[in-house]
Amino acid sequence: MILYYSPGSCSFASLVALEMTGLDYEARKLDFSANEQRSDDYLGINPKGRVPALVTDKGILTETPAILTYIAAIQPDSKLAPLEDPWAYALMQSFNAYLCATVHVAHAHRHRGYRWADKEASYEDMRNKVPQTMGDCFALIEKDMFKGPWVLGDTFSTSDIYLLTIARWLELDGVDTQPLPRVMDHRERMLEQPAVKRVIDANR
């Protein structure tokens, strides 16, 4: 398999999941500063022009929640998802959907305002609100969603990998992490995991 990634992006989650399973894969970097994600070659792989994209012998898969749960499904021994428990699995999907559609989207308004507006003044307005929106999202995670010690409680899952991925953006997004002790403790524990260290040490 090949995983297209960009350092610092949400593709980090897919890389960590692959490392945790021991699956054989090649990581291929896209240089966003050179706009490689919009090159004709890459648009032939992922017409959305985004990362991550996982190239498999069955075809190409995009979107972090789908890649994470696919990796978990084909390597059940790695126990990255509660595959045999439909309710726990649904809670994992729910958490991942919130990260994907609300939290990541809030974050994206810091640098990607052009996706949703055309004027520089709007981009500035969006940028200024990111500390608040990301702070609100993580306050909800801290208070209502995170069960502990892992996102789903006693069961480690893809949601832990995905939460770490986005929690790494908190300081850059201007969020005060002091009111988020549980999220920050989780981030520290995740950063100690060998698979996570391997991805970070490879600058991915």
Add this chain to the structure above:
Amino acid sequence: MILYYSPGSCSFASLVALEMTGLDYEARKLDFSANEQRSDDYLGINPKGRVPALVTDKGILTETPAILTYIAAIQPDSKLAPLEDPWAYALMQSFNAYLCATVHVAHAHRHRGYRWADKEASYEDMRNKVPQTMGDCFALIEKDMFKGPWVLGDTFSTSDIYLLTIARWLELDGVDTQPLPRVMDHRERMLEQPAVKRVIDANR
């Protein structure tokens, strides 16, 4: 089970899925014009203050992709998801994630700009761009993502229900549907399904 919904919102997808399975459920309407989704009562059910929320005997589930696949999982005979095929299931999750995190988010910039900015001028800028962003999303679906006759090809899935749900917003979002013959044909066929008709006839 109880499904909290608001007419015209993405909760339509969960209602259709419930109707297709024959599961026993109660639909409870929230009046968004009265801001009922922000009432203390409802925030106790879903602290996100959004719909849909599915109340079950195991707990409360939110986020459309998670609710759809949970309904599919507990009623496998309804064949709303390729539960036995990890690759096809991943493609369904990928399509649903795109609808949730990119297409629905593009749509939300028409009326919900306050989520990401503070100034009226920014809201107007966002509103004006929605026909373009939604048009671009659906052009990608039409050209690259939709396989036909159903989203995933020969296999009907939750992605068909979710696509219908968002495709119903196209005209209100100012999208020219003429370049979208496959999406529009799919919408017509979906609107003929008895379960879809029941939800529409009940003004849900």
